[in-house]
Amino acid sequence: MAKKLRTRKHKVVLNRSAGGDAGITFILVLLGAFMFLPMLYVIMQSLKPLDELWMFPPRFYVRNPTLTNFRDLFMLMNTSWVPFSRYIFNTLFTSIAGTFGNLFFSSLAAYAMAKIKFPGGKAMFKTVRTSLMFHSTVTAITSFIIMSALGWMDSYLAIIVPAWATSLGLYLMKQFMETNVSDAVLESARLDGASELRTFWVIAMPMVKPAWLTLIIYSFQGLWNQGSSIYIHSEQLKSFNYAIGQILAGGIKRAGASAASMVIMMMVPILVFVISQSNIIETMGSSGMKD
């Protein structure tokens, strides 16, 4: 790899030593193995037939790959008390409703904070930015009290509505709008008599597509990976992730099905990221914090 770097066309390569390149490649391969091998192991496990799963000494690679584990997983799903499709629906519905609400409300607020100067706008943004500094677990218990007071316990609302206003979503969107939406274009739209809402929707939003995708992906990932929620106690409203966990709690004999379920769970976020990687990186380009 080191060689390739050196001979790459179009680019002047400065200040690079072969020793440094080799060292860096070595560290990168080592760290890469640490990150990748467990992921690979999940896939291997999911394809192993029973005798390979319970083999001593255990082998990393699968010899006779089979889809039995996936079939077992689907059979187990059919035995659940609430139809499994219901759990899938719950996760999909809350993920989609939460994500689109977040995209809309966060962008709307981000636009106002980034492009309109109004008293209090900066203070609001600073508050949101500060909230990036703490993890949501500190507010879990009091949020529970607020949910009960609102009467939203045990309903989709408890999952969906808080997801509409994530701090990271607003932060990234606002930063991206600030650098990528030109004030001159907005100004000329305003002079042409476009209302602020129309300017936002027709001019600004199409200019920040990479940030939409990033926001969609972050929000979707968070909601897709939701486990059991403290707000939900009806079995009919619980998430896919929770249901999978229940199946797997069935014990050690389900090791194969367990690996199969992990493969299914990880496929969705990974595929989404593969499709949108370049947009996410573009959005992150403006993620920086200046003060």
Added chain:
Amino acid sequence: MSKKKAVVRQDMTRWQWTWKEMKRNKVAYMMVAPYMLIFTLFTVVPVLLSVVISFTDFNLLQMPNFVFMDNYIRLFLDDDIFLIAVKNTMIFAVIVGPLSYLMSLMVAWFINELPPKIRALVTLIFYAPSISGQVYLIWGTLFSGDSYGWVNGILLDLGLITTEIQWFQDADYVMPLCIIVALWTSLGTSFLSFIAGLQGIDRSMFEAGAVDGVRNRWQELWYITLPSMKPQLMFGAIMAITSSFGFGGVVTALCGFPSVDYAAHTIMHHLDDYGGARYEVGYSSSIAVILFAIMIGANMLVKKVLSKVGQ
């Protein structure tokens, strides 16, 4: 706003001016209103409410009484497990936070010069564990306590151990293992932010640097690269610190709750235990307030340190 303030208006007071500006920008308030309403309700109010409740003995059933500092006194003087939790949380944060930050930065820097297609693939490999939800449970399989666990199997086969090690049930191993798993899942938002920051640096800066006497890649990193991506370094730090305090879920999933001898018990677990299981809302709120203060404090401190980069 600063530009407008420069014009000193003599015909009205500052408040009249602000009020006028507010009326003129009605539409802006309408645009932020839905977001700010939800944000206030589910983020700001819970924080403030925690602070208030932490001075009471609220338990969801009876009317709360004001107990002033009793909860905090009990935490620090009468609750040995809380002190263990503080210690573990600190160890976790101090190790995982900086290590994951450095790992994100180094990997992002290493892969920056790879051709775009390969870079995209390497990015995916490093980023995938952090977005794959509960896939970290595979570490439970790798380090399973029976001889079918991969690590035990290999060690037994090589004759390095004679009986299986109960990795996640052994107080000596849980903490290091949880730290490894946490690191494995930690190349997240900050990693992506660094990649983007590095991509955004103007190549001509490096050429100019070489002319000015930058001799190797380390000097280049310190004098050119890092100072040019300072905003990303700041953002990445906040993301890394905040998530380094939030690995309670990983610990619970792998070690059970409570972990053996409370060896991996963190403030988050303590909070869950009192708030979720025992309904001692007042007491658990005081735990939440302390955790909140620690997180904000750590972030402020690191921001201050980072502002010195390249100076």
